[in-house]
Amino acid sequence: MGASSPTIDVVSLRKALGGFLTGVTVVTTIDPQGLPRGMTANSFTSVSLDPPLVLICIGRTAASYDAFRQAKTFAISILGEDQRDVSGLFASKTADKFERSSWRREATGAPVINDALGWLDCSVHDQVAAGDHLILVGKVEGFGANEGAPLGFHGGRYVTFGVDTDTRDRSGGRSVFGALIERDGQILLFRDDAASEWRIPCGLHGADNRHGLAALRDQCRHFGIDVRLNFVYSVFTLDSGEVHIVYRGSPTDAPVTDGGAKVGARWFAMDDIPWDDISDRPVRSMLQRYISERSDDRFGIYAESGDGGAVAMLHGHPAPFGPEHVGRRS
Ligand SMILES: Cc1cc2nc3c(=O)[nH]c(=O)nc-3n(C[C@H](O)[C@H](O)[C@H](O)COP(=O)(O)O)c2cc1C
Numbered sequence: 001m002g003a004s005s006p007t008i009d010v011v012s013l014r015k016a017l018g019g020f021l022t023g024v025t026v027v028t029t030i031d032p033q034g035l036p037r038g039m040t041a042n043s044f045t046s047v048s049l050d051p052p053l054v055l056i057c058i059g060r061t062a063a064s065y066d067a068f069r070q071a072k073t074f075a076i077s078i079l080g081e082d083q084r085d086v087s088g089l090f091a092s093k094t095a096d097k098f099e100r101s102s103w104r105r106e107a108t109g110a111p112v113i114n115d116a117l118g119w120l121d122c123s124v125h126d127q128v129a130a131g132d133h134l135i136l137v138g139k140v141e142g143f144g145a146n147e148g149a150p151l152g153f154h155g156g157r158y159v160t161f162g163v164d165t166d167t168r169d170r171s172g173g174r175s176v177f178g179a180l181i182e183r184d185g186q187i188l189l190f191r192d193d194a195a196s197e198w199r200i201p202c203g204l205h206g207a208d209n210r211h212g213l214a215a216l217r218d219q220c221r222h223f224g225i226d227v228r229l230n231f232v233y234s235v236f237t238l239d240s241g242e243v244h245i246v247y248r249g250s251p252t253d254a255p256v257t258d259g260g261a262k263v264g265a266r267w268f269a270m271d272d273i274p275w276d277d278i279s280d281r282p283v284r285s286m287l288q289r290y291i292s293e294r295s296d297d298r299f300g301i302y303a304e305s306g307d308g309g310a311v312a313m314l315h316g317h318p319a320p321f322g323p324e325h326v327g328r329r330s
Contacts, residue, residue: 031067231247
């Protein structure tokens, strides 16, 4: 470690690093006096499955630095989208973080935040001094996971990927699952004759007690197309208050019948989209973004938020993910 390099502008570096989208965790431990200590951290990374190892980086200027340096155990609580306040509390210098939050001890004695999306209870496996941070490598002794949407952090701001509560309330719970289905550079649209409009394939969540994704798939099957959905591409609200969650997808390799041959469904070349017959502005702008990103094969995931929304970029080719694919690259 030495003095900072004169060629590196720390503010610009911080900005560049902030372009990396992360989740948000609270890392916790017990200090030598037996008191719980903790801070918000997005430096969490999974390291190894066998043995099960994870790491976090603790800044030397943190008040809890010494507690983490001396710790034999620590825990990581992965925060959900409704836990921004918990993140704010643990990112602060408040002395009574634990009096103001709901937590429990896990087997190692380390505190875990209640209702977190996931938690990992760790024994310290290794410590590495790295510049102005200490890397703590933990061996996972216990863990748990809950359903829910994660809290994200990007460019110095929180981002969420689920549907926010205000929006849900405004829409009266109406959410629509849609899809941008592409085949050979063409996009699938369905005709809504009653409204004289073309629409992306959509399924209304809750109609007939069905999940919106199941309704979406059924609608495509009705037109003879079996779809594979890759990732959430956009989340936005129409003026009607309806929340749209739109996936990117493609037809599966096992075609049923050609949707183009059926009345009401048509594959449109990207330079032949019937813009005048798509009245919802957010749908039009999403399609325009898709077409422009398609040419680079780099896609942004759009999540609406109070401050204008945020887009996270990712490469266009979905790759298999899971233990069975580790080490294999497509
Ligand atoms: C989203 C977010 C992520 C953070 N990640 C880290 C991190 O990985 N490591 C770290 O040392 N501080 C990180 N911080 C800053 C600490 O949470 C902050 O300095 C906190 O006040 C430390 O608490 P303490 O001084 O009580 O120990 C992060 C803050 C935020 C808002």
